[in-house]
Amino acid sequence: MQNTLFLDNQIPSPRKKLDTQLTNLSHSMYSSPIIKVLLVEDDEDDCLITRELLAEINSSQYDVEWISTYEEALVAIASHRHDVILVDFYLGASTGLEILQFATARGCKIPIIMLTGLGDREVDNKAIQAGASDYLVKGHLDPQLLERSIRHSIERKYIEKALRESEAKYRALAQREALLNRLAKQIRNSLELPAVLNTAVSEICTLLNIDRCQFIWHKDYVNNSQNSDVDNRDNNGNDNEEINLELVCQACDPTIQNSTSFTSNEEIVALSKIIQGLNLAESSIFNINLTPEIWDSMAVLNFPFMLIIPVRTSTNKMGILVCERWLDLPATTPYEWDQDLVELLMAVADQIAIAIGQSELYESTRIAREQSDRLLLNILPQTVAERLKNNEEVIADSFAEVTVLFADIVSFTELATQVSAPALVQLLNRIFSNFDALAEKHKLEKIKTIGDAYMVVGGVPLPREDHAEAIAAMAIEMQQEISKFFRDDDLPFSLRMGIATGSAVAGVIGTTKFIYDIWGDTVNIASRMETLGEPGKIQVTTATYERLKSQFVFEQRGAISVKGKGDMITYWLTGFQESPTELKTSK
Numbered sequence: 001m002q003n004t005l006f007l008d009n010q011i012p013s014p015r016k017k018l019d020t021q022l023t024n025l026s027h028s029m030y031s032s033p034i035i036k037v038l039l040v041e042d043d044e045d046d047c048l049i050t051r052e053l054l055a056e057i058n059s060s061q062y063d064v065e066w067i068s069t070y071e072e073a074l075v076a077i078a079s080h081r082h083d084v085i086l087v088d089f090y091l092g093a094s095t096g097l098e099i100l101q102f103a104t105a106r107g108c109k110i111p112i113i114m115l116t117g118l119g120d121r122e123v124d125n126k127a128i129q130a131g132a133s134d135y136l137v138k139g140h141l142d143p144q145l146l147e148r149s150i151r152h153s154i155e156r157k158y159i160e161k162a163l164r165e166s167e168a169k170y171r172a173l174a175q176r177e178a179l180l181n182r183l184a185k186q187i188r189n190s191l192e193l194p195a196v197l198n199t200a201v202s203e204i205c206t207l208l209n210i211d212r213c214q215f216i217w218h219k220d221y222v223n224n225s226q227n228s229d230v231d232n233r234d235n236n237g238n239d240n241e242e243i244n245l246e247l248v249c250q251a252c253d254p255t256i257q258n259s260t261s262f263t264s265n266e267e268i269v270a271l272s273k274i275i276q277g278l279n280l281a282e283s284s285i286f287n288i289n290l291t292p293e294i295w296d297s298m299a300v301l302n303f304p305f306m307l308i309i310p311v312r313t314s315t316n317k318m319g320i321l322v323c324e325r326w327l328d329l330p331a332t333t334p335y336e337w338d339q340d341l342v343e344l345l346m347a348v349a350d351q352i353a354i355a356i357g358q359s360e361l362y363e364s365t366r367i368a369r370e371q372s373d374r375l376l377l378n379i380l381p382q383t384v385a386e387r388l389k390n391n392e393e394v395i396a397d398s399f400a401e402v403t404v405l406f407a408d409i410v411s412f413t414e415l416a417t418q419v420s421a422p423a424l425v426q427l428l429n430r431i432f433s434n435f436d437a438l439a440e441k442h443k444l445e446k447i448k449t450i451g452d453a454y455m456v457v458g459g460v461p462l463p464r465e466d467h468a469e470a471i472a473a474m475a476i477e478m479q480q481e482i483s484k485f486f487r488d489d490d491l492p493f494s495l496r497m498g499i500a501t502g503s504a505v506a507g508v509i510g511t512t513k514f515i516y517d518i519w520g521d522t523v524n525i526a527s528r529m530e531t532l533g534e535p536g537k538i539q540v541t542t543a544t545y546e547r548l549k550s551q552f553v554f555e556q557r558g559a560i561s562v563k564g565k566g567d568m569i570t571y572w573l574t575g576f577q578e579s580p581t582e583l584k585t586s587k
Contacts, residue, residue, distance in 0.1 A: 034061045034062070034063045035060050035061070035062050035063070035083045035084065035150070035154075036062075036063050036065070036081065036082045036083045036084075037054065037062050037063065037064045037065065037082065037083070037084055037085075037086060038065050038067065038073075038076055038077070038082040038084070038085045038086070038110075039064050039065065039066045039086045040067050040068075040073040040076075040086065040087045040088060040091065040096070040099065041066065041067075041068065041086070041088045041115070042068050042069070042088060042090075042091050042092055043088070044068075046088070046117075046138060047066050047068075049138075049141075050064075050115075050141075050146075051064055051066075053141055053142070053143050053146050054143075054146065056143040057143050057146070057147045059147065060147070065082070069091070069092075070091050070092070070093075070094035070098070070099065073091075073099055074099070074102055077099070077102065077103050077106075077108060077110070078106065080108070082110055083110070083154060084111050084112075084113065084150050084153060084154055085103075085110055085111070085112045086112075086113050086115055087099050087100070087112055087114055087115065087132075088115050088116070089114055089115065089116035089123060089127070090116070090117075096115075096116075096127065096132075097126060097127065097130050099112075100112055100114075100130040100131050101130060101131075103131070104130070104131045109157060109160075109161065110157070111134075111150075111153035111154055111156065111157045112131065112132050112133055113132065113133055113134045113135070113136060113149055113150065113153055114127040114132045114135045114136070115136050115138055116136075116137060116138065117137070117138050117139065118137070123135075133152075133153035133157070134149045134152065134153055136149055169340070172340055172344075175207045175208065175344075176347070178207065179203050179204070179207050179344070179348065180344075180347060180348070180351060182199065182203055183199065183200055183203065183348065183351040183352075183355070184351065192359070193355060193356060193359035194248070194249065196352070196355040196359070197215045197248055197249050197352065197355075198249050198251075200215065200321075200348060200351070200352055201213040201214065201215055201249055201250060201251040202251040204251070204323065204345070205251040205252065205253055208341060208344065208345070209253075210253070210323045210325065211252065211253045211324055211325050211326045212250060212252045212253070212322075212324045213321070213322065213323050213324070214249070214250040214321075214322040214324075215247075215248045215249055215250070215311075215319060215320070215321055215322075215352070216245050216246060216247050216248060216271070216322060217245070217246040217248060217317070217318075217319055217320075218244075218245060218275070218280065218310075218318040218319065218320050219244035219246065244272075245268050245271060245272055245275070247264060247268060248319075271322070274288060274306075274308075275320070278308065280320070283310070284309070284310070284346065285307065285308070285309050285310075285342060285345075286307070286308040286309075287306075287307055287335075287336065288305070288306040288307070289305065289335055305324070305325045305337075306323070306324050306325075307323040307324075307337055307345065308320060308321075308322055308323075309321040309322075309323070309345055309346060310349075311349045311353050311356070313353050313356045313360070314360075315357070315360055317356065319352065319353075319356065321345065321348070321352065323345060381445055381460075381461045381516060383461050383462060384461050384508060384516055394507075395508040396505060396506070396507030396508075397460070397461065397505070397506055397507060398503070398504075398505050399459055399460055399463060399503060399504050399505070399506065400463075400503055401459065401467070401501060401502065402457055402458060402459035402460055402467055402501070402502070402503070402504045402506075402522060403458045403459060403467045403468040403470075403471040403499060403500070403501045403544060403547075404455070404456075404457045404499065404500055404501075404504070404518070404522055404523050404526035405455070405456050405457070405458075405471050405474070405475055405497060405498070405499050405526065406453060406455055406497065406498050406499075406526050406529070406530035407453065407455075407456075407475075407495045407497045408452060408453045408454075408495065408496045408497075408530055408531075409431070409452040409453075409482070409493055409494075409495060410493065410494045410495065410496055410535040410536070411487070411493075412428075412451075412452035412493070413451075418488070428452060430485070431481075431485055431493075432449055432454060434481045434484075435454055435456075435478060435481065438477050438478060438481065439456050439474065441474075442458075442470040442471075442474045443464075443470065444456050444457065444470055444471065444474060445458070445460055445461065445516075447516065447517060447518055448515070453530075456471070456474065457471075457506075457518055458470045458471045460506045461506060461516075467501075468501050468544055468547040468548055469548060469551060471499055472538075472540075472544075472548050472551075472552055472573055473576075475497050475499060475573060476538070476573070476575060476576065478495060478497070479494075479495060479497075479536070479538070482494060482495050494535045494536040495535075495536070496530055496531075496533045496534065496535050496536075496537070497529075497530055497533065497538040497539070498526050498528065498529025498530030498531070498532070498533050498538075498539045498540070499526060499529060499538065499539070499540040499541070499573070500522050500523075500525040500526035500529055500540070500541045500543070500544060501541060501543040501544040501547055502520070502521060502541075502543060503520060503521075503522060504519065504520035504522045504523060505518070505519050505520050506519075525541060525562070525565065526541075528562050528563065528565070529541060529570065532560055532562065537572050538572065538574075539557065539570050539571070539572060539573075540554070540570065540571050540572075540573050541568065541570060542568070542570070542571070544571075545571045548573070550577070551577055551578070552573055552574075552575065552576055552577060553573075553574045553575045553576065553577055554571040554572060554573055554574065555571065555572040556569070556571050556572075557569075557570045557571060557572055558570075
């Protein structure tokens with residue numbers, strides 16, 4: 001089965017093709033042994049005279065068919081079997097003008113020369129306007145004049161035909177440029193591969209008059225016969241060879257009625273059988289015509305003629321551009337696709353390959369960027385990370401009021417000397433992961449962990465009015481979470497926590513290993529509240545107490561000595577005055 005259409009890269013331009021046609025025109029005219037003439041004449045004597053004049057012309061031979069009536073003339077003209085038509089102007093009740101109008105209305109391209117017995121300029125003009133190639137007066141005819149008129153008329157028709165074909169070629173080139181420009185624009189404006197592929201198949205159908213166009217991914221096929229240890233036959237004893245095809249998108253000419261009743265899956269299976277015999281890895285294009293070997297498959301597809309163009313990507317993926325045509329031709333008739341159209345489709349396939357490569361590059365870049373963003377968000381708040389990505393050199397902000405919490409796991413240092421490092425890290429990771437979930441729940445910013453100490457702050461990097469309420473709620477829930485973890489003596493772990501409210505400065509430090517940190521007197525006091533606290537209790541400053549006393553339950557501890565601050569009145573935070581879900585907090 002020969003299904004590969006080899007292309008000539010040296011395709012002449014339409015202008016060159018037109019010049020070639022015109023150059024060969026005179027050769028083709030006079031190398032032809034006989035010029036077929038239809039003579040429409042109701043006077044037998046005039047017919048004989050015209051025949052004698054044609055017989056005296058030595059440069060060509062003429063085969064004259066004489067018709068004497070208007071009705072016979074219409075039938076003969078409709079047959080399109082003549083090279084030139086000579087028409088008498090007067091045909092009884094009818095005229096040669098009526099014959100001209102009949103021929104023009106039916107798209108007749110055969111040159112028609114009008115003959116009359118009188119030289120009448122008005123009749124001459126009417127004949128030319130009606131579409132006559134020339135106008136001759138019978139009484140003035142001689143062999144040279146008649147030969148020149150016939151020759152010029154035929155040459156003019158050939159030139160008109162060549163010009164029409166040239167214009168069609170130029171229109172085809174314009175369509176090609178329009179299609180490629182649209183695809184290039186789509187590739188530039190969209191990084192979404194489905195949009196590019198949908199545009200490609202739709203434009204192919206619209207601009208190139210393809211009845212149906214499909215883009216299909218070709219997956220690696222598995223041939224079990226390559227493995228001698230595996231039974232490579234199915235239940236019917238046939239070789240079990242599978243080609244996996246995935247239909248991505250398709251477009252059809254809406255004016256064409258496809259009578260197939262088969263499903264898309266059945267069509268893909270049929271197409272797979274056809275593709276099995278093609279060497280897609282090496283050849284560039286395949287022209288598929290009906291043969292006995294693929295008759296059943298093509299019957300399922302309901303397309304007598306098919307063009308298959310592999311689309312190879314830079315990542316060794318294989319796509320297939322399938323162009324199909326419904327033509328009312330006998331099933332055994334070979335069909336050759338227009339070479340210019342094939343070249344254009346191959347150029348489109350190249351554009352699609354570029355789009356696929358660009359889309360794959362964009363996707364890999366997007367995935368890498370998302371991974372980078374996730375890593376960055378693990379160490380920096382989102383708003384701070386965005387500022388850092390925008391090349392902001394110094395990130396530092398002052399906050400009039402924030403609330404800082406320090407928590408330390410009681411007796412964890414002693415535990416570190418008694419268990420293995422993996423077990424210790426695993427336990428600490430479980431505890432801090434639960435704390436991280438609480439921080440995310442209350443929309444607080446975890447700053448860092450130092451050993452078994454945990455630091456979180458409310459009101460940064462975005463200020464919020466309820467920073468103290470959120471920190472207090474998290475502190476109480478942290479006590480509940482830590483009670484779920486037990487020491488070797490079966491007693492639960494406990495936390496020592498301290499909270500302070502006040503002003504602070506936050507920002508990013510480091511150039512290679514970034515860290516978002518917070519500084520100020522409030523941070524130092526919160527740390528002192530933790531270190532001077534008691535196991536299982538939450539110690540807060542007076543400023544924090546004043547903010548929260550209407551919503552939470554406190555016990556006054558009294559005055560304690562704080563390094564660098566002297567005596568300070570502190571409080572124990574013991575619980576909620578109302579349900580945590582009823583606390584009025586703002587985001």
